[in-house]
Amino acid sequence: MIKKTILLLFMIFVASCNAHQSVVRTTKPDPRKSERPVVQRVKKPIYRPSSSVRKSVAITQKDTPTTGSFSNATEILEATTRVKVTTKMVLDYIEKYKEVAKDNMLKTGIPSSITLGQAILESGAGTGPLSVQANNHFGIKCHKEWTGPSIKYTDDEENECFRKYDDPSQSFKDHSYFLTSRPRYAELFEFQKDDYRSWAYGLKAAGYATDRQYPDKLIALIEKYQLNKFDAEVLGKDFVPTRTVVSKPIAYSDDVQKYTVVKGDSLYSISKKFNISIEDLKKKNNLNDNTLALGQSIIVK
Template structure:
């Protein structure tokens, strides 16, 4: 009996040992189960607060910064009482020089004269008539005009001015205006490269009432070297104009101003930051009256 009991205990011990050894020696960790959590963590995006969200956003911010820091501008004042920068004038010339040269070939009007007048009359395309009616030369309706028009107060209240579908129509009409009227016939006897004679001839023929119109026009042509486009059409070599100090209204340091409708000594004193008494002293004025087209010293 004791012998049987001993054998039973021995069998239980052996079975127990065998069970423990099988767990330790035969079980191996599953590599897939161990690596899965690590792989998931690596694949998650890493957020860095200072990192740009996208290239597009950076480009947009850069563009905005550039536009907001365009630098200081030099202000010019046109006869239409609008202010433009030198950069705007140069862009205007670049845009319409081709039209002016083409019209010179067809009509014989110097491209420099066309461009100079357009800049002066339209404020380099920013004046009310050019913006609202594509009228870059301030041409009024006159009796023969049957096209669209716009009302604008110039020398008189609500005057009729021509309206065009495109600025090029205004340039072409300007050429036709000069070539079709007998009073401008003498201009076409002048040399096509003599812009100074053309500028003076326009005033003599009654194109403008401003007594300083020729000086302003010549000043613009020389300042922006507009006569080089005449040379290109004529196939001639161009010698840049040497700019000398002149009294022209279309300049950053303008010292003179042409009176327009609505001006008073008080408004001009505020505009140019000068006292009324100083204005009168500079211009030898005995009273406060002003006349349209009058040129007065303001600086």
């Protein structure tokens, strides 16, 4: 009896000791279940276009498209980036913004053909990064007077400040204000409102673009898509579709050199072609204004 009692007490003592021992975990807790998720920032690579890419265009489709009939041929438009667009995409862009360009022409005197041509060229018909991300269709930088929203983009330099708009139409309006408010563009407004050729060369002469071929590329877009028809609509004139015209041979005499005026010529374009000032052209030809007629013979030397 005594042995049974001692054994029972011993068993109770052992059980009591085990009850106070700590529990040892054999697996570690998953920190992902107990901690907040970590948000990782991914730095996007910045595209750095070369200086030769900016503001240039290559035309690959020679046929003149119309609204009702067009080709799906592609063009390479190079603004702040190199983008490939179809003829239909360009026509859709023109249809979307032609009224904005015409309205700006009424208010500022800038040919709608010039506005639309520059917009197509510099925004990649609305597909370029600045036009998509900032509704900036003309690559207008902030400049010191800008107090509105902006976006950083690498163009001539890394992380430059470009204006950001709520709507693309604001970009068109700002572009018109940019040209009308800068003294260096004042001479442009002496040209006829439908003289898109002089405007194109004038923009280059005023320092708008560094690309030497900028005027020719702008004119090529205007004539391919017949953008000058919108100038005629604003001015209430009959529109004559543009055709490629080959200049007549220059006639020479002993010490007088003459040039025959063809469609699209202006005093400004002729002055640049023969390296003579507009005033000298007027004096040599007894001209009272800048008006020229097709087939007119102009003394250029």
